Amino acid sequence: MESLHRIFSFTSMSAEDLAFNRLDFWIFFLAFMVLFSVLHKNKLVRSMFIAAASLFLYFKTSGFFVTLLALSVVVNFFLGKWIFKVDNKLGRKWIIAFSAIFNLFFLFFFKYAHFFTDSFNKMFHTKYEVFNTFAQWGNGFFGAGTFEEMILMPAGISFFTFQSISYVVDIYRKEIAPVKNIWDYAFYVTYFPHVLMGPIVRARDFIPQIYQKFQLSQKEFSEAVFMIMKGLFKKIVLADFIATHFIDSVVDNPEGFPGYVSVIAMWGYSLQIYGDFSGYTDIAIGISKLMGFELLPNFNSPYKANSVADFWRRWHKSLGSWLKDYLYIPLGGNKKGTIGTFVAIIIIFVFLIFITGWYELIFVYVGLMSLYGIAILISPKVKTFMYRDLNLLITMILGGLWHGASQNFVIWGAMNGLALVIYNHWKKVSPYEKSSWWIVHFWKILFTFNFITFTRIWFRLKTEGAPNKMLDRIFNHFDFEWEKFTVILSTYAPALLIMLLGFFIHWIPQKWKDFMVSSFVKTHMVVQMLIIAVFIVILYQAASDSFHPFVYLEF
Structure with missing residues (x-):
């Protein structure tokens, strides 16, 4: 009873307490499905019930930030209605501009206020401080202590902001x-x-389903259950177990280990973050399917990618698609540059120089622009490549900043953007680009995986200067000795074995995975229940004492 009161009372809980890997969420979901089974036949009632339950869950995890989510819903709903009715081209542009400003203002205020203020202070040697104007107004109206005056980031603000923008933009484009x-x-x-935590759901993919009749076959039910089990396995076994029993010990204290152990730990981190985020996505897809709605897959075996470009087509597909359609293409995409392209690239380079202190980037910028200038004089066609390269860099750097208000995220985005630029030129001259030789294919996958893992040093180690400590261990204190290596293997044997299992499962052919799904779906319901029971026992044994929240909860 105490647990039920905690979940269903109007008192806040943390987002971690109601995450997919916590029992409290599944108690909530079970109660939700009981009511949903009664109310789902009337489409309007179904929408009202799901929206109310979702807002309640958001309130439980984020408190009065639910008012921000509700405000976003109301404003963007009427903006969509308004822009649909307006025929005047200029008027429609003003509405879309207001929509972008309104949505991005709250994202920038809550997520980036401290980051940009600190960067400004560092750049101009000032001492400005951030204060929460909205909380002060709210406390003055509702009473002192109602709102937290520290600027805290509302859960999911990056995801629902992007969804809101895409909804209005898609209406503007008459899609x-x-x-x-x-x-x-x-x-x-x-x-x-x-x-x-996403995935970012596009209106054109999801909204038509709202008006469809609820359907759930036995096959779809079994597929949904399998997806949920797969997601929980990825999160609890592949991600949390190796993080608790190996990765965190090394990454949080790289000086205490030889450099090669940091390399192995970062390989493990690549598996951890994949298991964590794709596991969340699998669970979201599974529970959504139980309600009769389809969410598009967000991952496609990303570590099978044979190039950086291939990796970003496979990883966090909903974000990549959003950035492509609402940032990269509006900037000009592959074909042209806009004023925004050149303004953005100058601002980004200046910003990178001052937040990193790497003043040598000035020479990189001047050198790149000079090369492009010379190339354009030789062949005007180079302009197209220049626009594409600049637009790619802008998109990836802003994509890095979307992940978090940190210079390390910006560096991570810039490195991936530069890699995409280099690859786009290299593939035109590479003698191996279309090779079917298995050794070439293996090498390309290995190189891509290691490059992505290397850049994640800046993704995992968020504090300023922390990546340099790990890099120093890797390049200056690699210190491989067989005796010490065997000690490392024996000390962290369970976690390392789970890592091997995780990579094996990831790299097996897709048809093997499809066979496992189809085999589960075809088995009798009693057998499925036995499999689920055994699965729960395994999860319970693998569950760590220390709780690991989902990584993307902070984005």
């Missing part, structure tokens, strides 16, 4: 029509399986 009522829109934006 979709507005939803019929505000409850349908609230359902789309606040839908609890994805509102906190």
Whole structure:
């Protein structure tokens, strides 16, 4: 009873307490499905119920930040209606501009206020401080202590902001029509399986499902259950176990280990973050399927990628698709540059120089522009490549900044953007680009995986200067000795074996994985229940004493 009161009372809990890998969430979901089974036949009632339940869950995890989510729903719903009715081209542009400013303002205020203020202070040697104006207004109206005056980031703000922008932009582009009522829109934006950590759901993919009749076959039910089990396995076994029993010990104290152990730990981190985020996505897809709704896959075996470009087509596909359609293409994409392209690239380079202190980047910038200038004089066609390269760099750097307010995320994005630029030129002259030789294919996968893992040093180690400590251990204190290596193997044997298992499962052919799914679906319900029971026992044994929240909860 105490547990039920904690979950269903109007008192806040942390987002970690109601994450997919916590029992409290599954108690909530079970109660939700009981009511959903009664109310789902009427589409409007279904939308109202799901929206209300989603807002309640958001309130439980984020407190009064639910008012921000509700405000976003109301404003963007009416902006969508408004822009659909306006025929004047200039008027429509003003509405879309207001929509972008409104949505991005809250994202920048809550997520980046401290980051940009600190960067400004460092750049101009000032001492400005950030204060929460909205909390002060709210406390003055509702009473002192109602709102936290420290600027805290609302859970899921990056995801529901991008969804809101894409909804209005898609109506502006006449790709979709507005939803019929505000409850349908609230359902789309606040839908609890994805509102906190994604995937980013596009209106054109999801909204048509709101008006469809609920259907759930035995096959779909079994597939949903398998997806949930797969996601929990990835999170609890592949991600949390190796993080608790190996990765965290090394990454948080690289000076205490030989450099090669940091390399192994970062390989493990690549598996951890994949298991963590794709595991969340699998669970979200599974529980959504139980309600009769389809969420698009967000990952496609990313470590099978044979190039950086291939990797970003496979990893976090919903974000990549969003950045492509709403940032890269509007900047000009592959074909042209805009004023925004050149303004953005200058601002980004200046910003990178001052937040990193790497003043040598000035020479990199001047050198790149000079090379492009000379190439354009030789062949005007180079302009197209220049625009594509600049637009790619801008998109990836801003994609890095989307992940977090840290110079390390910006560096991580810039490194991946530069890699994409280099690859786009290299593939035109590489004699191995279209090779079918298995050794070439193996090498390309290995090189891509290691490059992605290397850049994640800046992704995992968020504090300033921390990546340099690990790099120093790797390059200056590699110190491989067989005797010490055997000690490392024996000390961390369980975690290392789980790592090997995780990579084996990831790299096996897709048809093997499809066979496992189809085999589970075809088995009798009693056998499925036995499999689930055994699976739960295994998860319980593998579960760590220390709780690991989902990585993307902080984004």
